[in-house]
Amino acid sequence: MLNRRSLLTHSGTAAFGALALAAVTGGTAQASPAGYSPWTPLPDPATTPVPNPPLSKDLTTQERRNLEGFDELDFDVFTHQKWTRLGESHARTIRVHWPDGHYTDGIDKHIEDLQALFSWAPDTRIESHYLRVANGGLTAVAGVMKGTFTKPMADGKGGVIPPTGRRYSINMATIGVWNRRGSMDEEFLFWDNQTFYQQIGLA
Template sequence: MKKFTFFLSIGALASLLWISCANPNPGGGDWKAKADSLQAKLDQYEKDQQQMNTYLTRFDSLDFNFYSHQLWDSLQISHANNIVVTYPDGHQTTGIPTHIDELKPMFVFAPDTKITAHPIKFGVGKYTCVVGEMEGTFSRPMPMGGGKTMPPTGKKFKLQMCTVGEWKDGKMVAETLFWDNAALMKQISQ
């Protein structure tokens, strides 16, 4: 009887093995198609991550090199010609030349202005979000409008700013900027 049970068990095991080999996916469906679909999703994810890394690297160059050193002609590397930029007070400019006109005044009263760090940067899809740390010294008169100026105090400032960028074809087509002007004025005033 023990031999019979042993042979019956071996037979049942062999049958299960044969059935499982004959039908590798007993739950139905095509496991190869599912694997191919997952691979395609992984490939797309890796491609998207590579593109995002390109955008974030380009943004580092934009802030650390082009902005900090006032290399305005180089903005065309990262900005579309008709970029729409929204500033903290809500006004907008369209195009690189008008964007540059908005950036230059900071360097009039604080010519050593520079972006020193990007402590936070990430993105998803066509959007990036970068927090920058801007530093400088109020060392020259600040134009106040109407021919008036504010005398320099020699005080240093450190200000966090945030840029949300929308990208298309490797360039920013829209940029939304955030920083606290009141905090800047508090740091540099008498």
């Protein structure tokens, strides 16, 4: 039997693929967007808008609740900076793994980190979830995060990096480990930092 918890902990990229494969074989993969065959590659969602697919009818109550909660998290709570509502989807003691390999513990620290994204790109937003997979207490969601570097960015050394005015649009994926109360105990964030920095003019 696949130990998904161990897989998530030790191999993030493999985990996303394995979770997607497990969900497909288990019948819980989401329906393809209108006009696309499941076997036809999508265009790059970061540059070509891809419709959000409907939720599969084969989801369990728990799986549907978790995916709907994640949509609400990204499309409303995150995009509109409603930080007092983050506890609807995040446990107080949540551990969050970031693309550069570091992790943080606790919802307060996570809110602080999310606010930092908006400090230099106030229009940061997520409007697309073009792939949504659920398997029991696990979700894997791929989407597009966009924003514009219009405000000074803290450089981590006490100084600031002046804004470049450059826009970014990057593919990202989030793997969530959900508890029975309907919130995430652990969250794994994935995007290509090199592409991210190139787009905002810092690489």
